[in-house]
Amino acid sequence: MTIRMTPYLMMNGNAKEAIQFYEKALDAKIVSTQTYGEMESPEFPCPLAIRDRISFAEIKVDEAALMFTDTPGPPALKGNQVMICISTGDVEKSKRIFEALREGGRVNCPLEKTPFSPAFGNVTDKFGVTFEIVTESEPK
Incomplete structure (x- = not known):
């Protein structure tokens, strides 16, 4: 299973x-x-x-x-205990998602080319949830 x-x-x-x-x-x-x-x-x-x-x-x-x-009871605390990784195969799609999530939030690592990704970045949105955006490298 x-x-x-x-x-x-x-x-x-x-x-x-x-x-x-x-x-x-x-x-x-x-x-x-x-x-x-x-x-x-x-x-x-x-x-x-x-x-x-x-x-x-x-x-x-x-x-x-x-x-x-x-939460029906005590409030949930904003923190960095959960990060969601979003992987795409398209740089433009990664840019669109990154820009939408940064609205009202905070950029932790700008979306940029890295040795392992043509577009990688990290952003915490306005709700305190952190997202890592990874664009998968195209096969060589």
Whole structure:
């Protein structure tokens, strides 16, 4: 059996905004979204404060997936414990993704040619998520 790993982004009440941002920046497709209110049942009433927050969402970028949730309790801390590597085979696509993700964020390493990639860079977006963009070298 193959193991699949999917990044799961813990947000602080702004998962809907993040999903819309990544949908546009990564040309992603929304697979599913569910709010805490939609999960409510007589056995598990939903507090009014989190009713409209995202309990689970998934988007697809080609064959890759990203999952999201808004924390129902203590806030998630922004940090560098998760980095998502995006690999493309096209320099122009890498540039477009890099530029979209840097909007409101911080460039950690500019997108530039390196010995191992025709376009490599690292950016932390406005949600505190760090992305490494790698353009695969063309075969020689």
